Amino acid sequence: MTSKRIGIESSLAVSEAVKLANVDVIAAYPITPQTHIVESLAEMVANGKLDAEYIPVESEHSAMSACLGSCAVGARTFTATASQGLILMHEVLLVAASLRLPIVMAVANRALSGPLNIWGDHSDAMITRDAGWIQIFIENGQQAFDQVLCAFRIAEHPDVLLPTIINIDGFHVSHVIEPVYILDQKSVDEFLPPYKHPRPLDPDDPITMGCFAAPNLYTEARRALDASVRASKTVILDTWKKYGDLTGRYYNPVEKYKADGAETILVTMGSYSENAMIAIDDLQDQGKKIGLVRLRLWRPFPYEEIQEALSSAKNVIVLDRAISLGGPAPVCSEIRAALYTLDKKPQVASVVGGLGGRDISPDNFKTLIDVAMGKLKAGETQEIIMFGVRE
Amino acid sequence: MIKDTSIEIRWHGRGGQGAVTSAELIALAAIHEGKFAQAFPSFGPERRGAPVLAFNRIDAENPIRIRSGVTKPDIVVVLDPGLVTLINVTDGLKPGGCLVVNSTRTVEDLQQEFSGDWKLAVVDAASIARELLGVNIVNTTMVGALLKASEAVKFDSLKAPLGERFGARAGANFEACMRAYNSTAISQITTTGTKKPKSFAVEKMPGWRELLVGCMVTEPGNTKRFGTGDWKSQHPVWDDKKCIKCGICSLVCPEGCIKPNNEGYYRANLFYCKGCGMCAHECWTQAIKMVEGT
Ligand code: SF4
Numbered sequence A: 001m002t003s004k005r006i007g008i009e010s011s012l013a014v015s016e017a018v019k020l021a022n023v024d025v026i027a028a029y030p031i032t033p034q035t036h037i038v039e040s041l042a043e044m045v046a047n048g049k050l051d052a053e054y055i056p057v058e059s060e061h062s063a064m065s066a067c068l069g070s071c072a073v074g075a076r077t078f079t080a081t082a083s084q085g086l087i088l089m090h091e092v093l094l095v096a097a098s099l100r101l102p103i104v105m106a107v108a109n110r111a112l113s114g115p116l117n118i119w120g121d122h123s124d125a126m127i128t129r130d131a132g133w134i135q136i137f138i139e140n141g142q143q144a145f146d147q148v149l150c151a152f153r154i155a156e157h158p159d160v161l162l163p164t165i166i167n168i169d170g171f172h173v174s175h176v177i178e179p180v181y182i183l184d185q186k187s188v189d190e191f192l193p194p195y196k197h198p199r200p201l202d203p204d205d206p207i208t209m210g211c212f213a214a215p216n217l218y219t220e221a222r223r224a225l226d227a228s229v230r231a232s233k234t235v236i237l238d239t240w241k242k243y244g245d246l247t248g249r250y251y252n253p254v255e256k257y258k259a260d261g262a263e264t265i266l267v268t269m270g271s272y273s274e275n276a277m278i279a280i281d282d283l284q285d286q287g288k289k290i291g292l293v294r295l296r297l298w299r300p301f302p303y304e305e306i307q308e309a310l311s312s313a314k315n316v317i318v319l320d321r322a323i324s325l326g327g328p329a330p331v332c333s334e335i336r337a338a339l340y341t342l343d344k345k346p347q348v349a350s351v352v353g354g355l356g357g358r359d360i361s362p363d364n365f366k367t368l369i370d371v372a373m374g375k376l377k378a379g380e381t382q383e384i385i386m387f388g389v390r391e
Numbered sequence B: 001m002i003k004d005t006s007i008e009i010r011w012h013g014r015g016g017q018g019a020v021t022s023a024e025l026i027a028l029a030a031i032h033e034g035k036f037a038q039a040f041p042s043f044g045p046e047r048r049g050a051p052v053l054a055f056n057r058i059d060a061e062n063p064i065r066i067r068s069g070v071t072k073p074d075i076v077v078v079l080d081p082g083l084v085t086l087i088n089v090t091d092g093l094k095p096g097g098c099l100v101v102n103s104t105r106t107v108e109d110l111q112q113e114f115s116g117d118w119k120l121a122v123v124d125a126a127s128i129a130r131e132l133l134g135v136n137i138v139n140t141t142m143v144g145a146l147l148k149a150s151e152a153v154k155f156d157s158l159k160a161p162l163g164e165r166f167g168a169r170a171g172a173n174f175e176a177c178m179r180a181y182n183s184t185a186i187s188q189i190t191t192t193g194t195k196k197p198k199s200f201a202v203e204k205m206p207g208w209r210e211l212l213v214g215c216m217v218t219e220p221g222n223t224k225r226f227g228t229g230d231w232k233s234q235h236p237v238w239d240d241k242k243c244i245k246c247g248i249c250s251l252v253c254p255e256g257c258i259k260p261n262n263e264g265y266y267r268a269n270l271f272y273c274k275g276c277g278m279c280a281h282e283c284w285t286q287a288i289k290m291v292e293g294t
């Protein structure tokens, strides 16, 4: 394996990974903050650097529809979007999953309207939670590059055949130039076998995709889809192991940072995890028994790994970058559910913050932890803590 | 005559025949009497001509909470004569119950088809509807036949809902009800009937592990086996002397089942013809007539 270390904007690192994966079709509609990904891919195709079909479409709904078709004929297919674009795709997103079409999509996570806001948070990923797509979160440009390559291998694996989203925080990752190791073509070719759909659409060997299911079949169809999303974890683990062996960069559904033996554990997802690490370093230097756990795999949800990582802690503080209006914060609610069956359960504080691009600096994280610890000590864990909200 | 404080009715008809309207009229009449009642269709895509179900529950004393379809009916009403041989209309019919059928056959003749401990009521609703209403829509007529078999609601209670539903045509519909009531013939069926019970096809559905990836269907063209001809209660008949061979009928047929024969005259493939009548409606020269029966 050889790889080249270059300074590159994370969006362009995603495009490099897509090019190395030698995709056949890209269908996309530009939207902030995803624009640089699809612009650079369009340029590569136009300049002959990438031998693929680039389909400029009139909306995200059309983008995903075109992806359905191309993936169904057996073409390796990529798209990217964000926020309003993702929710405009929704109708077709669910169909992609139910047809088991392994489309790979980068989502440059951004807040949802309203009010209209172009900055980052996880609202778009959360509202897509139940669509049947595998969802993976990353924290920096290198991980974005790595996970896009892994996504093709996971999605297209004959035991998986599920569409996959790589969540890349808008601006905080997508627009940052940083050093990234770009793999050589030969290694990528060896790592990523060609995509073969078991029965692609073919006029000479016709099949039907997307047929109707009455009440006497729908339950079985949904059960089969759910089972396939759950079972995909085996291939995800195997792919990350192989990628680690190739590059030395190993990934896990749940990743710990100085969390062993910690009394209190902060749980984060996405790029703010790196800010949180700095805060954890400082707090541990001060003798505080606090560690960090990052959730990388959002769907299928890694229940066992979460239990393993959090069961011995006394306190857990979960940060959500999305709000479920009138309900529990989405990540925290899953974590509480995962811990519910344990005999000895940690106390869980739920924090919502970093909405619509609001920063949570390392110092902010220390404050956030203080506030949450106060509530945990007082046993007040029912209410969600809206971090940094002006009263 | 069935007398009970609670009655469950299942209506069998075809899309467009008005089984749902029949059920609605009965429920509205019962509610008008101060009883508890419900009416609802079997939920599904509406297709003119396809077999459909509608349900009634009436309870003189207690509110009705169940929202499932009726599987053990006290009364079954069949609006379309063709359905009696197509589907198991007496499925779950309670002993002591009643099957009410629209048919041109006599009760003596039709009872040979069944065995069981219930009554059979037969009325030629189609003739009554055509005479009094000018159309072969038997939903109100069959309500009259039902009331002969059961005191589900009082005749007079139908007046208000009929008026609301049919306006100026309420009188004729009420008359059709009355005529059906008076001409319905009833006979007791016995369990020692001469006919063997018919066997009806039961679809075997796959378990979730048996489904192919993404529920794909790998057998192309299997809709060829889907006989939409089952849906019809009328079929087209051609008068070749009037036909100018323009081919319009074959173009408008939603099933695409009309083709020219060797002499260039048009004919429908009755395996697919669902009896919609569009060909007859669009024919320039009125060469096509819709005729009762499949
Ligand atoms: S539409 Fe009438 S006239 Fe024309 S081909 Fe058909 S039957 Fe003949």
Ligand code: SF4
Pocket (backbone or CB within 6 Å): B235, B236, B252, B253, B254, B255, B256, B257, B258, B268, B272, B273, B274, B275, B276, B277, B278, B279, B280
């Ligand atoms: S009635 Fe005529 S138009 Fe309708 S399905 Fe039959 S042949 Fe076709």
